[in-house]
Amino acid sequence: MNESRFLFCSRCGGAKIQMRSPVEFECESCGFKHFANPTVAVAAIIANRAGEILLIRRAKDPGQGKLSVPGGFVDPGETGEEAVRREVFEEVNLQVDGFKYLASFPNEYRYQEVIYPTLDVFFTAAVESFSMARARSEVQSVLSMAPARLEFGEVAFPSVEKALRLYVARLDRG
Ligand SMILES: [Zn+2]
Numbered sequence: 001m002n003e004s005r006f007l008f009c010s011r012c013g014g015a016k017i018q019m020r021s022p023v024e025f026e027c028e029s030c031g032f033k034h035f036a037n038p039t040v041a042v043a044a045i046i047a048n049r050a051g052e053i054l055l056i057r058r059a060k061d062p063g064q065g066k067l068s069v070p071g072g073f074v075d076p077g078e079t080g081e082e083a084v085r086r087e088v089f090e091e092v093n094l095q096v097d098g099f100k101y102l103a104s105f106p107n108e109y110r111y112q113e114v115i116y117p118t119l120d121v122f123f124t125a126a127v128e129s130f131s132m133a134r135a136r137s138e139v140q141s142v143l144s145m146a147p148a149r150l151e152f153g154e155v156a157f158p159s160v161e162k163a164l165r166l167y168v169a170r171l172d173r174g
Helices: 080-092 158-173
Strands: 017-021 024-027 033-035 039-047 053-058 071-073 100-111 114-126 139-145
Touching: 039 080, 039 100, 039 158, 053 080, 071 080, 080 114, 080 139, 100 158, 114 158
Parallel strands: 039 114
Antiparallel strands: 017 024, 024 033, 039 053, 039 071, 053 139, 100 114
């Protein structure tokens, strides 16, 4: 947690900010309390009929040029399943249903020199093929790969790496 990320109160603009905990600051001028709890993000490991999984190469930082899976932040009012379905379509152009919960891992999302704590919630899904997949929002390119060929060192975020390792381990156990 970067404790210097808030310099001024977001309500009154006062500069007397007290960190009460790693996720709470309080303004001494107006008493406003700001909570910086983790933001929820969702992501999907999607397999085709051949057992290959869909990966993206990120177009932007954080992790520009590195591998990830499609996903993004949950909007207010959305369920995790709705958010992952929307993000998958926005990023890789696939209309996917039947997401199943896999696991969740905490992550840190560095954006404009601010570190946002997130909880990344991973789902799996199966589709017939990736023939309709193409790179859209925030995606440089789309690729498919047999899980055994994954290069974990190329993965953008530790949370995504953990989810992919879990997915591969479950495949190995049958
Ligand atoms: Zn204030």
